[in-house]
Amino acid sequence: xxxxxxxxxxxxxxxxxxxxxxxxxxxxxxxxxxxxxxxxxxxxxxxxxxxxxxxxxxxxxxxxxxxxxxxxxxxxxxxxxxxxxxxxxxxxxxxxxxxxxxxxxxxxxxxxxxxxxxxxxxxxxxxxxxxxxxxxxxxxxxxxxxxxxxxxxxxxxxxxxxxxxxxxxxxxxxxxxxxxxxxxxxxxxxxxxxxxxxxxxxxxxxxxxxxxxxxxxxxxxxxxxxxxxxxxxxxxxxxxxxxxxxxxxxxxxxxxxxxxxxxxxxxxxxxxxxxxxxxxxxxxxxxxxxxxxxxxxxxxxxxxxxxxxxxxxxxxxxxxxxxxxxxxxxxxxxxxxxxxxxxxxxxxxxxxxxxxxxxxxxxxxxxxxxxxxxxxxxxxxxxxxxxxxxxxxxxxxxxxxxxxxxxxxxxxxxxxxxxxxxxxxxxxxxxxxxxxxxxxxxxxxxxxxxxxxxxxxxxxxxxxxxxxxxxxxxxxxxxxxxxxxxxxxxxxxxxxxxxxxxxxxxxxxxxxxxxxxxxxxxxx
Amino acid sequence: xxxxxxxxxxxxxxxxxxxxxxxxxxxxxxxxxxxxxxxxxxxxxxxxxxxxxxxxxxxxxxxxxxxxxxxxxxxxxxxxxxxxxxxxxxxxxxxxxxxxxxxxxxxxxxxxxxxxxxxxxxxxxxxxxxxxxxxxxxxxxxxxxxxxxxxxxxxxxxxxxxxxxxxxxxxxxxxxxxxxxxxxxxxxxxxxxxxxxxxxxxxxx
Amino acid sequence: xxxxxxxxxxxxxxxxxxxxxxxxxxxxxxxxxxxxxxxxxxxxxxxxxxxxxxxxxxxxxxxxxxx
Numbered sequence: 001x002x003x004x005x006x007x008x009x010x011x012x013x014x015x016x017x018x019x020x021x022x023x024x025x026x027x028x029x030x031x032x033x034x035x036x037x038x039x040x041x042x043x044x045x046x047x048x049x050x051x052x053x054x055x056x057x058x059x060x061x062x063x064x065x066x067x068x069x070x071x072x073x074x075x076x077x078x079x080x081x082x083x084x085x086x087x088x089x090x091x092x093x094x095x096x097x098x099x100x101x102x103x104x105x106x107x108x109x110x111x112x113x114x115x116x117x118x119x120x121x122x123x124x125x126x127x128x129x130x131x132x133x134x135x136x137x138x139x140x141x142x143x144x145x146x147x148x149x150x151x152x153x154x155x156x157x158x159x160x161x162x163x164x165x166x167x168x169x170x171x172x173x174x175x176x177x178x179x180x181x182x183x184x185x186x187x188x189x190x191x192x193x194x195x196x197x198x199x200x201x202x203x204x205x206x207x208x209x210x211x212x213x214x215x216x217x218x219x220x221x222x223x224x225x226x227x228x229x230x231x232x233x234x235x236x237x238x239x240x241x242x243x244x245x246x247x248x249x250x251x252x253x254x255x256x257x258x259x260x261x262x263x264x265x266x267x268x269x270x271x272x273x274x275x276x277x278x279x280x281x282x283x284x285x286x287x288x289x290x291x292x293x294x295x296x297x298x299x300x301x302x303x304x305x306x307x308x309x310x311x312x313x314x315x316x317x318x319x320x321x322x323x324x325x326x327x328x329x330x331x332x333x334x335x336x337x338x339x340x341x342x343x344x345x346x347x348x349x350x351x352x353x354x355x356x357x358x359x360x361x362x363x364x365x366x367x368x369x370x371x372x373x374x375x376x377x378x379x380x381x382x383x384x385x386x387x388x389x390x391x392x393x394x395x396x397x398x399x400x401x402x403x404x405x406x407x408x409x410x411x412x413x414x415x416x417x418x419x420x421x422x423x424x425x426x427x428x429x430x431x432x433x434x435x436x437x438x439x440x441x442x443x444x445x446x447x448x449x450x451x452x453x454x455x456x457x458x459x460x461x462x463x464x465x466x467x468x469x470x471x472x473x474x475x476x477x478x479x480x481x482x483x484x485x486x487x488x489x490x491x492x493x494x495x496x497x498x499x500x501x502x503x504x505x506x507x508x509x510x511x512x513x514x515x516x517x518x519x520x521x522x523x524x
Numbered sequence: 525x526x527x528x529x530x531x532x533x534x535x536x537x538x539x540x541x542x543x544x545x546x547x548x549x550x551x552x553x554x555x556x557x558x559x560x561x562x563x564x565x566x567x568x569x570x571x572x573x574x575x576x577x578x579x580x581x582x583x584x585x586x587x588x589x590x591x592x593x594x595x596x597x598x599x600x601x602x603x604x605x606x607x608x609x610x611x612x613x614x615x616x617x618x619x620x621x622x623x624x625x626x627x628x629x630x631x632x633x634x635x636x637x638x639x640x641x642x643x644x645x646x647x648x649x650x651x652x653x654x655x656x657x658x659x660x661x662x663x664x665x666x667x668x669x670x671x672x673x674x675x676x677x678x679x680x681x682x683x684x685x686x687x688x689x690x691x692x693x694x695x696x697x698x699x700x701x702x703x704x705x706x707x708x709x710x711x712x713x714x715x716x717x718x719x720x721x722x723x724x725x726x727x728x729x
Numbered sequence: 730x731x732x733x734x735x736x737x738x739x740x741x742x743x744x745x746x747x748x749x750x751x752x753x754x755x756x757x758x759x760x761x762x763x764x765x766x767x768x769x770x771x772x773x774x775x776x777x778x779x780x781x782x783x784x785x786x787x788x789x790x791x792x793x794x795x796x
Contacts, residue, residue: 218663
């Protein structure tokens with residue numbers, strides 16, 4: 001039962017009953033996510049201007065340090081804080097329910113922030129020049145590993161609160177029927193997060209002890225277990241992104257769900273097949289044999305790829321039917337041509353789907369083939385692939401949904417609206433150029449995570465074809481365009497949240513009103 | 525029909541649209557093709573990262589590599605021993621911060637078992653310009669059976685971050701056509717016929 | 730610079746009538762089915778996938794024999 005002090009407001013737009021704690025937790029997580037994005041984004045610009053040999057901005061030591069800062073801030077801090085915000089939205093808010101045990105929820109948040117600060121300190125002071133993967137025997141200061149552990153514990157708490165909120169909402173009958181598809185998708189993301197965080201504990205706790213010289217650590221075992229965390233964390237991002245696709249489709253064009261059964265089974269496939277799929281990071285490693293490699297990449301291919309291909313149909317299909325039912329039936333593509341391309345939520349959605357699928361998905365499955373991996377591993381083809389998936393895919397979708405979160409949760413208008421409208425075009429366009437050119441450079445053998453591809457100081461000379469310099473230059477320009485898009489996103493969101501125009505039409509606050517079962521009506 | 529934001533009412537376990545079924549069937553068939561390609565390539569294809577794999581103590585690996593170098597050295601290049609091993613033999617390449625050693629001189633069309641390992645941290649074997657990429661892990665001996673397909677003067681880049689001088693870690697592998705005269709080498713690219721393998725049989729450690 | 734609100738909030742998608750919802754539930758009519766545009770897009774995607782995948786096997790085949 002709700003406590004007497006439970007405070008809700010009724011959203012004038014969606015008619016959802018929003019718990020004050022849910023509002024606060026979404027805001028807190030979204031703000032910290034944006035700070036991490038800013039740090040990671042500045043680091044991205046510095047890395048890019050160094051890999052562009054014509055500029056070669058940073059020295060070797062700083063390059064690897066800043067690259068570590070870029071990886072950790074983007075792939076761990078930005079994305080996971082944002083996903084916590086998504087969970088608080090998809091759980092308590094979408095289900096009209098309260099956040100159970102707010103003290104634990106806030107403890108989780110605080111632990112995540114403390115862990116982040118600890119890791120940032122070790123990185124910025126040069127005590128953790130080990131890159132995002134921190135492959136043993138490269139060694140960081142013990143507080144680097146401890147910071148990650150604290151962050152993970154905080155995230156586990158938040159994930160548990162999400163699970164609890166689903167139980168509470170069901171028990172208190174705050175909605176009728178099954179949970180909405182967006183909530184179901186978020187649930188699968190949360191389950192994968194729980195699995196990921198268990199892998200994280202399994203690797204960072206022993207590695208923390210190793211960094212204190214308290215136990216040995218085998219380099220191959222580290223890679224094996226770390227990628228159990230590393231790949232699974234990407235599957236959280238995929239599941240969260242797809243949930244946001246359904247959310248944005250509904251908000252922008254009233255997209256329908258073609259078939260609940262199909263979409264839900266596709267989400268469940270993500271859960272079942274991610275952990276062992278991590279094998280595709282280890283295809284040219286000496287510690288495992290071909291049978292292990294083929295089995296694990298195949299049953300990943302069977303199922304997780306199938307799931308993505310299914311969503312790749314149902315999300316656009318849902319948009320198409322949603323538009324056709326509203327009268328856009330002329331020819332094959334009127335539903336797309338006359339869709340609201342000026343709505344940054346919509347343009348982000350489409351770019352996210354297209355670049356994730358065409359560039360990220362295709363390259364990922366291809367490179368994740370045991371033998372083809374030989375011509376891809378550790379070349380620029382790999383970051384070319386994952387910038388198309390997690391940046392042009394997940395981050396783009398998250399940016400798009402922010403333009404709705406600002407009015408719906410922060411109750412502010414979106415500042416610099418003309419800039420907001422073009423932001424997705426800049427970001428996605430820049431990232432598309434960046435990913436494709438980077439992948440192309442990798443086919444020439446250009447290494448990833450490398451400070452100087454003129455190899456100055458090496459005993460033997462190696463000169464890449466002049467085409468490589470051209471492609472790397474284009475990569476840098478694409479990256480700068482994307483960075484501009486990212487910068488506009490940060491400007492718009494920070495300004496809106498802190499200095500933006502308040503929304504009119506008050507929230508109808510309620511205090512502990514008796515609650516009749518209410519359905520969450522569609523955002524209209 | 526409802527959106528992803530609405531809780532579906534009643535029974536939502538409904539029949540699937542025909543076009544959706546077609547797509548799922550196509551996607552599933554494609555996944556079967558993806559699966560089948562890997563075992564197929566093991567049976568009929570020429571490039572598989574299978575190898576003969578063992579755990580190995582780094583110092584033991586180094587000792588084997590040094591013995592190998594001593595037995596088959598034919599010259600020196602930029603301070604690195606140049607080694608020309610017999611066809612079909614086990615050959616050794618050591619990765620360490622921050623170099624690859626020795627310089628290998630191989631014959632086209634001949635199979636060797638190339639043992640890769642590291643003495644310290646992870647390194648990345650990346651053969652340029654072929655773009656052959658293999659992970660080199662300390663404590664593990666990755667014995668890949670390789671048959672050089674063409675003659676050439678190849679470079680070996682390290683593509684796994686291994687510290688501040690990672691970018692200086694460039695090695696060299698030379699492949700000659702069968703029957704080419706054995707030559708000694710002077711720095712980086714210049715070759716001169718100075719001595720034969722027989723004259724070198726005594727070897728330099 | 731002016732602030733604004735996304736069209737999905739200012740001018741939300743028209744709610745569907747019960748008849749329209751039922752029409753949507755009807756499974757496919759026509760050659761390409763109920764979502765012809767999407768069908769074409771995914772088939773283009775599929776073609777790109779097949780092409781990229783097999784081009785890479787071809788590239789791999791140019792390498793030394795490794796096993």
